[in-house]
Amino acid sequence: MSTDPKKPAEVEDEAEDTGKTAEDRALASLDAVGPQSDESTKHVDHEAVSKAMKNLKLGTAAAATKKVKVDAADVALLVNELDLTKAKATDLLKNHDGNAVSALRAFVTVN
Helix, strand or coil, X not given: CCCCCCCHHHHHHHHHHHHCCHHHXXXXXXXXXCHHHHHHHHHHXXXXXXXXXXXXXXXXXXXXXCCCCCCHHHHHHHHHHHCCCHHHHXXXXXXXXXXXXXXXXXXXXXX
16 A cells, blocks of 8 residues: 555644634744845835825825915905915915805804
């Protein structure tokens, strides 16, 4: 007969391998990689996260800016009445769709 009888220790090892969950096997494979790989993956992950955060900040700023045409008289009104700069008055009007009354109310209730 050409079959080799397995030692009891080998049979137990195979039983443990098949009884493990997928999480246990994944953890074991991560543990087997070694410490040199951990440093490089942390470095790569840090770079990827920083790039993603930069893109996220740029995307939200572009999406938040509306193309609203504001009247120069409304900007002047906000500058005179609320002591704002022209840029801040324009942004306040853009956030309120160019409605000066809504912008005034929002500024007064917040401050």
